[in-house]
Amino acid sequence: MADVIPYNREEKSAQPPSLYPPYNSTVLRAPKQPLVILPHTLSEVTGPVYGHGKVLPVDADLTKQHAGEPLGERIIVSGRLLDENGRAVPNALVEVWQCNAAGRYIHARDQHPAPLDPNFSGAGRVVTDAQGNYKFTTIKPGAYPWRNHPNAWRPAHIHFSLFGPSFINRLVTQMYFPGDPLFAFDPIYQGIPDVKARERMVSRFDMDSTIPEWALGYKFDIVLRGRDATPMEH
Amino acid sequence: MSKTRLGQTPSQTVGPFFHFGLPYEGDSNLISGDAQGQRIVVEGKVTDGAGEPVPDVMIEIWQANAAGKYDHPEDTQDKPIDEGFHGFGRCATDKEGIFRFHTVKPGAVPGQGNSLQAPHLVTFVFGRGMLKQLLTRIYFEDEAHNANDPVLGLIPEARRGTLIARKTNSATYTMNIVLQGEGETVFFEY
């Protein structure tokens, strides 16, 4: 079998280190030994391929998963999944999860004394279309406190999990909202070395995808690692 | 090609609250119906730099089927796809930091050049306190080809054993994942 076409490596200024002491829990969870540099083999450039079978329309609308409407500001989050060369990543699974408008997760371990919303669970899944587009409807999540340091608060965010064309494209990230005053105090956001790269995690308000008298639109494009040739071009 | 690249989207931690968003029914059982090959359990405990179990990480594995074929278009080997086995699994650790997959033993797969890679599971660890996921591999101690595996060969000999699951029962293999400290698991830059 011919050699595989490797993917680009991690962009060091855009990706966080494992150890970032201002985020306390990295201190005992970051490896101390040097990482071993792995050439990409068939094991890395392959990965799970998704059919559309298990993803239902209701998975893309987090406001329709219960009998009533959840409280909060209804929003539509959409964007494109691309690689570094600007190629669309089609048929990719996008998983999202978030807290409710009051900043509370339905998770049993969330101790924040803010109310649960019986009409909001906060988890969704969508598959990108042939042009790499995805879209889901939800409510704007609230900020919430955590115990990393005194008076620590997370900026409002939606968690994203993405599968690209290979397993090493795997990306878990968080989408933020423009102009959040908590960015300056958040060690998770600040853990990204390059200020410009941090801003890639911030969605932008988009009037074009805003639906009159219904929901505000936010755009969030996501860029996975690419490679300089595709198998077909090779 | 010298096109300007788009910048990569940064990685962020999966956080402590992924359990209602990512795990799904049957996620750690890779076998459906009549998958070919030897059925095995792969399990282990995840511990941190204090030696404490880590109860809130998620492990994902990707592997070839029993014939050594990945269910993916870029695997062009003349080997059969197995309709009962697609090769992806996900498992959140329990209160004791334990993960457990029900799968089949993968076959050997091609490596760089004309090399052959010993059977292995590509393994990611995601967790709170991890701004990005860690990549490792799980090999099997009863595979003679481990001695010639090109990736194990990249690792200093004293640390190779951290990627080799021990056979702890007739069909159970155990590999603990030590995130930091004594016996630290080898993680890859990829």
Ligand SMILES: [Fe+2]
């Ligand atoms: Fe969160």
